[in-house]
Amino acid sequence: MDLINGDNQSVRTHTFSELLIILGQPRQIDGLQVTVTENERKAIPIFYPFRFDQYFVCMVSAGELSLKLNLVNHVIREGEFVLIEPGTICQFTGSSEFISSACISFSNDFLLKAGIYQKYISAFKLLGPNLSTHLVLEKEEIALLSGIFKMLYANIVTREKNEFSQEIIQHNFSLVIYELINVFYHHHQELKSKPTRKQDITARFMKLLIKWYKEERSVQFYAGQLAITPRYLTQTVKEVAGKTAGDLIDEMVITEAMILLNDPACSIGQVAVLLQFSDQFFFSKFFKNKTGLTPSEYRKSKQQTFVIKEELSVPSQERILSDIT
Numbered sequence: 001m002d003l004i005n006g007d008n009q010s011v012r013t014h015t016f017s018e019l020l021i022i023l024g025q026p027r028q029i030d031g032l033q034v035t036v037t038e039n040e041r042k043a044i045p046i047f048y049p050f051r052f053d054q055y056f057v058c059m060v061s062a063g064e065l066s067l068k069l070n071l072v073n074h075v076i077r078e079g080e081f082v083l084i085e086p087g088t089i090c091q092f093t094g095s096s097e098f099i100s101s102a103c104i105s106f107s108n109d110f111l112l113k114a115g116i117y118q119k120y121i122s123a124f125k126l127l128g129p130n131l132s133t134h135l136v137l138e139k140e141e142i143a144l145l146s147g148i149f150k151m152l153y154a155n156i157v158t159r160e161k162n163e164f165s166q167e168i169i170q171h172n173f174s175l176v177i178y179e180l181i182n183v184f185y186h187h188h189q190e191l192k193s194k195p196t197r198k199q200d201i202t203a204r205f206m207k208l209l210i211k212w213y214k215e216e217r218s219v220q221f222y223a224g225q226l227a228i229t230p231r232y233l234t235q236t237v238k239e240v241a242g243k244t245a246g247d248l249i250d251e252m253v254i255t256e257a258m259i260l261l262n263d264p265a266c267s268i269g270q271v272a273v274l275l276q277f278s279d280q281f282f283f284s285k286f287f288k289n290k291t292g293l294t295p296s297e298y299r300k301s302k303q304q305t306f307v308i309k310e311e312l313s314v315p316s317q318e319r320i321l322s323d324i325t
Helices: 016-023 108-113 118-124 139-157 165-187 197-212 219-226 230-241 245-261 268-274 280-291 295-324
Strands: 032-040 050-052 055-062 065-069 072-076 080-084 089-095 099-106 134-136
Touching: 032 139, 055 139, 065 080, 072 080, 089 245, 099 139, 108 165, 134 165, 139 165, 197 219, 197 230, 197 245, 219 230, 219 245, 230 245, 245 268, 245 280, 245 295, 268 280, 268 295, 280 295
Parallel strands: none
Antiparallel strands: 032 099, 050 089, 055 080, 055 099, 065 072, 065 089, 080 134
């Protein structure tokens, strides 16, 4: 598993086109892709962590899908739904043998071209890091979303036969988006009110953090970009997100470091370079200060966990083989 590519980027960012090639899917529309599966048996082709440059929404109607989002484990079960925002570190870890799902991927540009009002697009952006994007849906929501997902998919598949396909798809897409926003409003009542200045500052800070966390780790830098004082930024982010700006900066760096350390092909020195520490010593000191473990100790603990899991899986594998023979 090679997490380090030629442009010195630590965790791969897959473009829309690259992901389609990996998944073996034909491109549908620039900036928009919809898939609907009914009790299908599918292998997951990507198990390494990556970032995606578009929004990705997945609703599971049967079976389950396991994944990590920024190192946090999620299991999307029947009747559940997840929104993955651009820049999120995503890693698929498994799925049930058969799965039924409806998924849509779209770019921010496609949102704007479809005429979605800017104030509603904010529902798909960070009003605060505490906003959950993994939701348990109600039966009525599942039925409604399933229907409009399938309708959009059908319109895309048959677009060459329809003289007004572009207009129909755009309106159908808008319907999907507004219904998704409605679901978010239902499960997050705070979205109904206009974002406060502090929520706006926190959202803008998070956007800057995703872009600059490897190069800039000081609160002063982000405060300067937002034209406010470091003290006000710290207080504001603490009030909205429950953590200080400094805490979130450190968490972002540590998350990336852990992902890189999980790859045995990447040395601790390389991790330090990729995260732009002056040298391995300062990186190790920073890592231990935040996690209580040195990078070597963390890597060793992960390797031991992997070995234990492998050993536990042997008996079940032997049983499967004996049943077959």
